[in-house]
Amino acid sequence: MAYIPSLVLQLLLLALVFAIANGSDLKLGFYRKACPRAEAIVEKATADHVSVAPSLAAPLLRMHFHDCFVRIANISEIELILYDVLQGCDGSVLIDSTKDNRAEKDGPPNLSLRGYQVIDAAKTVLETECPGVVSCADILALVARDAIYQNSVYISSSFQIKGPYWAVPLGRRDGRVSIASESLTLPAPFDDITRLKEQFSAKGLRGHTIGTSHCSTIAARLYNFTGKGDTDPSLDSDYVPYLKSKCKPTDRTTLLEMDPGSFRSFDKNYYKNVLKRRGLFQSDAALLADKETSAYVKLQAESNGHTFLKDFEESIMKMGQIGVLTGEAGEIRRHCARIN
The missing domain is CATH 1.10.520.10 (Peroxidase; domain 1)
Structure with a gap:
C-alpha cells in the first residue's frame, strides 16, 4: 500500500x-x-x-x-x-x-x-x-x-x-x-463584547428577543456588581428600582421578562430596550460597548426592526447546520434521552 x-x-x-x-x-x-x-x-x-x-x-x-x-x-x-x-x-x-x-x-x-x-x-x-x-x-x-x-x-x-x-x-x-x-x-450572560463577538460572529447570530430569565441571573448586576454592594452602572438607573422590586438579592425562582411587555412575541423591541440600557444581562449591555454591534442595535431600534426578521432567519438557518452528523455518522436514537 x-x-x-x-x-x-x-x-x-x-x-x-x-x-x-x-x-x-x-x-x-x-x-x-x-x-x-x-x-x-x-x-x-x-x-x-x-x-x-x-x-x-x-x-x-x-x-x-x-x-x-x-x-x-x-x-x-x-x-x-x-x-x-x-x-x-x-x-x-x-x-x-x-x-x-x-x-x-x-x-x-x-x-x-x-x-x-x-x-x-x-x-x-x-x-x-x-x-x-x-x-x-x-x-x-x-x-x-x-x-x-x-x-x-x-x-x-x-x-x-x-x-x-x-x-x-x-x-x-x-x-x-x-x-x-x-x-x-x-456564551454566558456575563460575557464581554470581545468574547461574544468571537463566539457569535463565527455563527452569524445576534441577540434574543423572546422569553424570561430567573432573577438569580442578574442578582450580581443589581446588588453586588463589583463586590462592594453596588449596581452595574451600565443599567438604566431609572430601571433599577423596578428590577429590585421584582428580584430580591437571594431570589432564585422569580422569572423576569427579557423583553418587558412583549416577552411572548418575537419582535424588534429587544433592541429598543438594549438602546435604553434596559437589557437584563451584561451581554446585552456589552452590545453598546462596541462600534459595530452598537450601530446594529441602533439601526434595529430606530428603523422599527427593518432587517430584523431577515437577519434572524438567515442566522438561525446557519446555526441549525453547525457540526451536523449526516449519512452513516452517529445514529437515529429510539429514545431521545438515551443512546441506543
Whole structure:
C-alpha cells in the first residue's frame, strides 16, 4: 500500500469535517419518502404543548441554540471525525446523565432548559409511524421553528407567538457523546463584547428577543456588581428600582421578562430596550460597548426592526447546520434521552 504523508491525511480529514460541519448534506423534504408525515407530526406535537403553555416557545428555541452551539473542548478536528463526535446540532443536549456520565443537560448553563416533553411527544408518535427513521436532532430543529411560528389551526390568536417562519433542511443524525463540562463553552450572560463577538460572529447570530430569565441571573448586576454592594452602572438607573422590586438579592425562582411587555412575541423591541440600557444581562449591555454591534442595535431600534426578521432567519438557518452528523455518522436514537 502506498505511503500517504500524515499532512495529506489530515487535510483529507479536515475537508471531511468541513463538508459535514457546513450542513451541505441536509435538504428540504428529507423524510418525504421514508416518513411522509414527519414534519406534520412534529408540528402538531409542538402546537399541542405550546397552545397550553405559550411560554415554552422561548425555552425550545434556546434548547436548539444550546444543542448547536456547544463546543467539545480539548479535542482536535481529526479526533472529532475519528471518534464520530462532531460538536453541533446532534441532539446531544437531550441525552440523560447516567451513573458513568454527566451529560450536557446537567451542565450549569442547561439546568434551566425546559420543554423536553415536547421532543419526547413527537418522538413517540414518530417511532410508532416510522420506527428508527427521524432523528432527535431533526425533531429539535423543527420544534424550535414550529414553537416560534405556530399554525393558527392549533393555537388561538390570543396565544400565537407571531414569530418568523424559516426553512429547516433535514437529515441530521444523533450524536453519541454528551458531556456536562462541554456546556461551559456556551456564551454566558456575563460575557464581554470581545468574547461574544468571537463566539457569535463565527455563527452569524445576534441577540434574543423572546422569553424570561430567573432573577438569580442578574442578582450580581443589581446588588453586588463589583463586590462592594453596588449596581452595574451600565443599567438604566431609572430601571433599577423596578428590577429590585421584582428580584430580591437571594431570589432564585422569580422569572423576569427579557423583553418587558412583549416577552411572548418575537419582535424588534429587544433592541429598543438594549438602546435604553434596559437589557437584563451584561451581554446585552456589552452590545453598546462596541462600534459595530452598537450601530446594529441602533439601526434595529430606530428603523422599527427593518432587517430584523431577515437577519434572524438567515442566522438561525446557519446555526441549525453547525457540526451536523449526516449519512452513516452517529445514529437515529429510539429514545431521545438515551443512546441506543
